[in-house]
Structures are given as C-alpha cells and as structure tokens.
Amino acid sequence: MAQVKQRATVERMPAYVQGKTVESAVKLSSNENPYPPLDSVLEATKAQLESFSLYPDMGAVAVRQRIADHLGVQFDEVAVGAGSVEVAQQLINASADEGDEVIFAWRSFEAYPILVQIAGAVPVPVPLTADERHDLAAMAAAVTERTRLIFICTPNNPTGMTVSAAEIETFLQAVPDDVLVVIDEAYVHFDNAPASADGIDFFRRYDNVAVLHTFSKAYGLAGLRIGYAVAPARVAQHLRSVAVPFGVSALAQTAAIASLDAESELQQRVDLIVAERGRVIAELRAHGWQLPESLGNFVWLRTGERTPEIDQTLREHGVVVRAFGVEGMRITIGSPEMNDRFLAAISHIQPVA
Ligand SMILES: Cc1ncc(COP(=O)(O)O)c(C=O)c1O
Structure with a gap:
C-alpha cells in the first residue's frame, strides 16, 4: 500500500529526547527544579x-x-x-x-x-x-x-x-x-x-x-x-x-x-541548588573526575566511549541522567538527598581518565 507523502526533512530528523523517568529511580535527566511549587x-x-x-x-x-x-x-x-x-x-x-x-x-x-x-x-x-x-x-x-x-x-x-x-x-x-x-x-x-x-x-x-x-x-x-x-x-x-x-x-x-x-522566595531555592552544585562538583573532583565549573543547574561529565556503560551502571544504582551517545552525560542538580543518591551511585564507577 502506498504511504502518504511526508516531508523528507521531517522523516530524517532525530526526535527530541525527553529525560527518562524510571520508577523508584532518582530522575536527574531533565534539568527540572527539584522543589515543589511555592x-x-x-x-x-x-x-x-x-x-x-x-x-x-x-x-x-x-x-x-x-x-x-x-x-x-x-x-x-x-x-x-x-x-x-x-x-x-x-x-x-x-x-x-x-x-x-x-x-x-x-x-x-x-x-x-x-x-x-x-x-x-x-x-x-x-x-x-x-x-x-x-x-x-x-x-x-x-x-x-x-x-x-x-x-x-x-x-x-x-x-x-x-x-x-x-x-x-x-x-x-x-x-x-x-x-x-x-x-x-x-x-x-x-x-x-x-x-x-x-x-x-x-x-x-x-x-x-x-x-x-x-x-x-x-x-x-x-x-x-x-x-x-x-x-x-x-x-x-x-x-x-x-x-x-x-x-x-x-x-x-x-x-x-x-x-x-515571589522572586525572593524562589531565589532561596536557587541558592540551595547553586550550593549543591558546588558540593557535587567538589565531591566528583575529590573522587578523580575531571569536569568543568558548570554555572547551570547541572554538571557535565565528558565520559566519551564509556558513556553507555556508565549510564547503565548509574541506572542499576537507581539514578537516571541524560547521556549523549558516546560524548558525555549531563547530571541535573537535585535536592541534597537526590544528589547524595547520585554521588553514592557514581562512587561505584572508575573515573574517566
Ligand atoms: C538552553 C535551553 N533553552 C531553552 C530550553 C527550553 O525550556 P522550556 O521550553 O521549558 O522553557 C531549554 C530546556 O531544556 C534549554 O536547555
């Protein structure tokens, strides 16, 4: 049967990938704010x-x-x-x-x-x-x-x-x-x-x-x-x-x-996230990871070819991050408890040299 005609550009396009949600896992894949609405x-x-x-x-x-x-x-x-x-x-x-x-x-x-x-x-x-x-x-x-x-x-x-x-x-x-x-x-x-x-x-x-x-x-x-x-x-x-x-x-x-x-109230949450970002970066570095000084609500690890393997291990420890092919992974800064879960999960992984 003939297929309806569609734009070739659209057919070739990669789909936008949404950060994954896995039940009972900590979701650090979409750069969301970890706190509930005010x-x-x-x-x-x-x-x-x-x-x-x-x-x-x-x-x-x-x-x-x-x-x-x-x-x-x-x-x-x-x-x-x-x-x-x-x-x-x-x-x-x-x-x-x-x-x-x-x-x-x-x-x-x-x-x-x-x-x-x-x-x-x-x-x-x-x-x-x-x-x-x-x-x-x-x-x-x-x-x-x-x-x-x-x-x-x-x-x-x-x-x-x-x-x-x-x-x-x-x-x-x-x-x-x-x-x-x-x-x-x-x-x-x-x-x-x-x-x-x-x-x-x-x-x-x-x-x-x-x-x-x-x-x-x-x-x-x-x-x-x-x-x-x-x-x-x-x-x-x-x-x-x-x-x-x-x-x-x-x-x-x-x-x-x-x-x-409510800007000033929201700023307190932003300050918490910024402080947590500093803690996560410092702990990762202390464990031998090299990473840039991110100024967003996320950090970036250039994990290269090991990206799929590291992504999988983090998942097995209940943490979902955003992995990009064989380039690297972006980890959203969550609440202190979520970040602790991530730091515990990554402690099982040998840092990328
Ligand atoms: C750099 C950048 N711009 C824009 C957006 C779009 O966000 P939203 O459509 O939720 O405002 C995002 C979302 O991840 C982003 O990372």
Whole structure:
C-alpha cells in the first residue's frame, strides 16, 4: 500500500529526547527544579482552575506587562510562548526562510538543530572548544550571506560553561548588524559568576539582540509551559505573528506572574541548588573526575566511549541522567538527598581518565 507523502526533512530528523523517568529511580535527566511549587504560586493558579473552559488571553497582556516591568523593558518588546523552546521556534520561523542558515554552538541545546530543520532552514553547528566553551571566533567566521540567526546559549546546556560580557561584545562587533543574535539564558539564575554576560544589557545596546528566558528552571514551572523573548519591538511583533494561537494557558500566565511576585522566595531555592552544585562538583573532583565549573543547574561529565556503560551502571544504582551517545552525560542538580543518591551511585564507577 502506498504511504502518504511526508516531508523528507521531517522523516530524517532525530526526535527530541525527553529525560527518562524510571520508577523508584532518582530522575536527574531533565534539568527540572527539584522543589515543589511555592504555596503562593499554587494558590494563584488554583483560582484559575474554575475557568479553564475559556480560552486564555491570546495577547498575554498581564504577564507581558509584568515581565516588562520586572526587566525594565517595553511591553511591546516581550513575546511569550509555550516554554522558551516554542519561543526559540518562533524566532527561527520569523527569521529563516528555506535554505537560510542558523548558527549555534555544538553540543548545545538539542532542540536547536531540530527546530531549524522543521523550518526548512540549514543548521550550522560550530564545535565547542576543547574546554567546552562557545568558539565565538569560529561562530563569527561561519556567518554567510544566508545567515539569519545565531544562538548563544549561556550557561550552555549541557556543558554549563558561560560566555563573558567581553566575549559577547567582541562577537557583536564582528557580526553584521542585520543578523539577529539570540542569547538563550534558560539557566541564567544559576549563574553567579560576575564576569558573565547580562543578555538584557546587550539587548538595550544592540538592535540585533534578543534574549530568551524561561519559567521552567529557576521558577519551577516546567510543566505549565511558559517562556519568553525580549526582542526589538518589530521582531517581537513577528514572534507573536508566528506563535501558536492561545499557546500559553491561563494557568501558565497566572503562575508566571505569581512567580515574579515571589522572586525572593524562589531565589532561596536557587541558592540551595547553586550550593549543591558546588558540593557535587567538589565531591566528583575529590573522587578523580575531571569536569568543568558548570554555572547551570547541572554538571557535565565528558565520559566519551564509556558513556553507555556508565549510564547503565548509574541506572542499576537507581539514578537516571541524560547521556549523549558516546560524548558525555549531563547530571541535573537535585535536592541534597537526590544528589547524595547520585554521588553514592557514581562512587561505584572508575573515573574517566
Ligand atoms: C538552553 C535551553 N533553552 C531553552 C530550553 C527550553 O525550556 P522550556 O521550553 O521549558 O522553557 C531549554 C530546556 O531544556 C534549554 O536547555
């Protein structure tokens, strides 16, 4: 029987891999916040439950205004989506036509090449440096007439390395000012290094910069799906044009506002995760593992060919991490108890030389 015709690009595409859940195992594979929602956020969303027979506000006016006030930007410079992954897709769809190029570091957030291909555009991955950082000189050199968008992911998923303000400044000077540079700051709240770039500062100073933020990580709203871009008003307008209509639920919009109202309480949890990250890195190093000083809510082990074997052993000890082929593994920082489980599990494994 004949098969229905489908796009060859889509047929060839790798599927986005979700962090695995294994019953009774500790899940450290999706960079989720290990803590339950705050009471104040739960209360605010409960009040919304009565009205989910209705569509949400398609313009997301209240939450966009709250975000704009929070960051000191204009209301019309904010665009929201069902997670920042949808906003990344909006950015690609609004910028790249078929055959246009989108540059990003690799390895980085695994959705970038998938979303670029869905748009019919061409992914241009630029390898990280040997010390797991963005190679911004090579990324600038990769720009062609067809380049429409460049993602800089800082802290980078999965390596945790950041890009400094000075490096971004040099990069922006080198890149044509009609190419949009997106600074993806999904993990910015966990980045406590003073030299790291502040995307919003670059957005204010350069007309070709947009910043991606999410409520999924530090704010713990991964299951509700809301993220946003701060972008030049014309670009933000285009993001709203290509967005899935009503894509962000009223629950998500309400929870995001309540989360911004509870910022100091949420910061305490972020501080706990950052402290745990320091402990996990120190203990791994003490046991002979070499790993970069991650500034995200995860750490990165370049386990190379031993990745499948180590992944399997960790599973046997009840810990699920995110393994990438024969490259390495990303381990989310969880609660102290979850991290203890991981450290106990990995103590059974000989470190990679
Ligand atoms: C760098 C980066 N950007 C964006 C996202 C998207 O997150 P969300 O769609 O939950 O906002 C992720 C999620 O893992 C990420 O790692």
